[in-house]
Amino acid sequence: MRGTHFLRYCIIGVTNTAICFSVIFLLTDFFDVDYVIGNGAGYGIGLAVSFILNKYGNFRSRGNLGREIVLFLGSFAAAYALNLAVLIAAVRLIGLNGTLSQVVSGACYTIAFYFLMKGIAFKETMPSDS
Secondary structure (H helix, E strand, O other): OOOHHHHHHHHHHHHHHHHHHHHHHHHHHHOOOOHHHHHHHHHHHHHHHHHHHHHHHHOOOOOOHHHHHHHHHHHHHHHHHHHHHHHHHHHHHHOOOHHHHHHHHHHHHHHHHHHHHHHHHOOOOOOOOO
16 A cells, blocks of 8 residues: 555654653653763664564565665664754744754655665665565
8 A cells, every 4th residue: 555654654754753752751750861871772762663563564674774774874864864954944044943944844854864765775675565
């Protein structure tokens, strides 16, 4: 079915975001870990959860794990770079307020990361229900 991967991708995104923030708040609020360390740990775990759920649950990839980790991280870096570029352009060049700029740049990141995963990171062994 068309669109199935994108819907699962969105559900996975909500899940890993919830896990990410749970780790951050657990570490910083309950274990008194420095906020920078807590943030890094939360985002690291969220990214790992995203990789695992997308590789095995969404795209059902059977590709080389090491290769796909590298391609996934590269895809993430490219999508995040786009996010920052759109955010900065929206605020500085277009003059949008910060909140709306975050929404616009976040939407660009979400769509770009999906297509980068689908077209690059997990392309080799994707099932045909794209």
